[in-house]
Amino acid sequence: MTEIKDKTELIEWFRASTTYINAHRGKRFVVLLSGEALADKNLPNLVCDLTLLHSLGIKLVLVHGARPQIAQALEKNGSQSSYHKNVRITEAESIETIMRVVGGESAKLEALFSMGISNSPMQGSNIRLVRGNFVTAKPLGIINGVDYHYTGTVRKIQTQAIEQQLAQNNIVLLSNLGYSLTGEVFNLTAEEVATEAAIKLQVDKLILLIPQAGVIDDNGELVASLSEEDARLYADKLSQGDDDSKSISRALRACLQAYSNDVHRCHLISFKDNGSLIRELFTREGNGSLISSDNFDNLRAATIEDVTGILKLIKPLEEDGSLVERSRELLENEIGNFKIVELEGAIIACAALYPNGEEFGEVACIAIDSHYRKNGYGERLLASLETEARKKSLKKLFVLTTVAAHWFIERGFNEEALSELPEQRQQLYNFQRKSKVLIKKL
Numbered sequence: 001m002t003e004i005k006d007k008t009e010l011i012e013w014f015r016a017s018t019t020y021i022n023a024h025r026g027k028r029f030v031v032l033l034s035g036e037a038l039a040d041k042n043l044p045n046l047v048c049d050l051t052l053l054h055s056l057g058i059k060l061v062l063v064h065g066a067r068p069q070i071a072q073a074l075e076k077n078g079s080q081s082s083y084h085k086n087v088r089i090t091e092a093e094s095i096e097t098i099m100r101v102v103g104g105e106s107a108k109l110e111a112l113f114s115m116g117i118s119n120s121p122m123q124g125s126n127i128r129l130v131r132g133n134f135v136t137a138k139p140l141g142i143i144n145g146v147d148y149h150y151t152g153t154v155r156k157i158q159t160q161a162i163e164q165q166l167a168q169n170n171i172v173l174l175s176n177l178g179y180s181l182t183g184e185v186f187n188l189t190a191e192e193v194a195t196e197a198a199i200k201l202q203v204d205k206l207i208l209l210i211p212q213a214g215v216i217d218d219n220g221e222l223v224a225s226l227s228e229e230d231a232r233l234y235a236d237k238l239s240q241g242d243d244d245s246k247s248i249s250r251a252l253r254a255c256l257q258a259y260s261n262d263v264h265r266c267h268l269i270s271f272k273d274n275g276s277l278i279r280e281l282f283t284r285e286g287n288g289s290l291i292s293s294d295n296f297d298n299l300r301a302a303t304i305e306d307v308t309g310i311l312k313l314i315k316p317l318e319e320d321g322s323l324v325e326r327s328r329e330l331l332e333n334e335i336g337n338f339k340i341v342e343l344e345g346a347i348i349a350c351a352a353l354y355p356n357g358e359e360f361g362e363v364a365c366i367a368i369d370s371h372y373r374k375n376g377y378g379e380r381l382l383a384s385l386e387t388e389a390r391k392k393s394l395k396k397l398f399v400l401t402t403v404a405a406h407w408f409i410e411r412g413f414n415e416e417a418l419s420e421l422p423e424q425r426q427q428l429y430n431f432q433r434k435s436k437v438l439i440k441k442l
């Protein structure tokens with residue numbers, strides 16, 4: 001019995017993944033595999049999952065680091081790793097060892113991606129991983145009297161060359177090594193290479209694999225969605241912790257840097273959990289932390305000054321019956337429930353969340369100016385309301401809609417009977433409008 005149930009669940013999940021497969025096809029992701037991820041026993045599974053992404057038409061740029069491997073090799077050689085402000089100082093005598101270690105790690109990854117043995121899920125995948133001098137570096141130099149020698153920083157990402165490789169269906173592999181115009185090799189941070197690659201290529205996602213499920217709050221709960229401000233606070237706090245915390249802090253700073261340069265979807269996912277990448281990308285619940293786009297395109301909580309702009313935005317939609325009418329007084333009283341998107345001084349989108357009892361939240365008055373539709377504003381507002389609802393510990397969202405039922409269904413809502421709503425809301429139902437009742441479990 002259980003076995004059949006599991007199979008049914010598997011089939012349902014596979015069907016449900018169609019939306020995500022279609023959404024991700026042809027998209028470009030930068031994925032950072034830290035040195036810690038390369039040393040983890042889950043690495044072969046991760047490689048299988050990356051192969052699956054590639055097979056589904058996702059263009060991948062992988063960036064790997066080798067921080068613990070380098071530290072170990074230098075220690076073995078009797079050289080001390082010295083750091084200043086958490087940045088390794090790479091002495092001339094260390095760079096040879098670093099080149100050997102990083103090259104070795106790249107080769108190990110190439111070998112894993114080449115695996116095509118008959119009993120592995122990668123049989124027949126025939127993946128081509130391409131390495132090259134795609135990252136031009138320059139020395140970090142002497143800062144406050146400290147000479148960083150062969151520690152470098154990214155000068156240029158050879159985007160055209162990378163694009164050509166992606167167009168030929170190759171996976172591009174970058175590392176924490178960069179090459180200067182003087183012909184020298186520099187030791188960079190893999191986080192910087194990944195972030196710069198994501199920004200310069202303007203990829204659809206930056207994915208950073210970290211040692212835990214995502215950002216974990218003080219109650220031990222996973223923070224599925226973070227605002228930019230939350231990400232900054234966690235990055236500061238975690239930078240004071242142990243090695244794992246520090247690596248999560250670095251990943252968060254990489255996300256923040258990418259965000260402020262228009263890479264709006266940055267995920268932090270565990271490299272230890274088998275299948276975490278698949279769950280994050282192909283299930284609605286996800287399985288990591290995503291820095292939310294709340295602070296982009298000026299998505300923010302509405303204030304009393306926004307009432308006139310919101311009224312202007314929703315008036316035509318009230319007139320055509322898509323939205324119920326709201327008076328200025330009502331809007332002024334309820335403005336605390338609204339979020340808006342402001343563009344060059346005009347309010348181009350709004351949505352509201354009305355908590356209803358301890359369990360339910362009502363999504364209402366979601367409206368995007370007709371000139372700005374199909375740009376993802378509706379989706380971002382809804383995601384922002386969901387984050388807000390989760391913060392308020394609500395369990396379900398509902399919406400009453402006459403014209404946008406499919407839009408909500410495609411975003412995880414299900415049509416339900418009116419009797420599923422809180423009693424007091426049922427009593428306010430307008431039978432003339434015949435709105436559909438849609439509910440989403442959070």
Ligand SMILES: CC(C)(COP(=O)(O)OP(=O)(O)OC[C@H]1O[C@@H](n2cnc3c(N)ncnc32)[C@H](O)[C@@H]1OP(=O)(O)O)[C@@H](O)C(=O)NCCC(=O)NCCS
Pocket residue numbers: 317322323364365366367368369372373374375376377378379380399400401402403404405406407
């Ligand atoms: C529904 C609405 C909020 C979507 O906002 P948006 O910013 O355009 O949405 P997104 O960019 O996130 O998504 C766009 C996708 O949704 C689709 N979509 C838009 N309206 C839809 C609807 N009523 N039913 C089904 N799909 C719809 C678009 O076709 C587009 O998909 P495509 O690119 O595959 O063609 C917007 O169209 C709107 O303001 N409509 C009028 C007001 C309204 O009906 N509000 C709902 C009241 S409950």
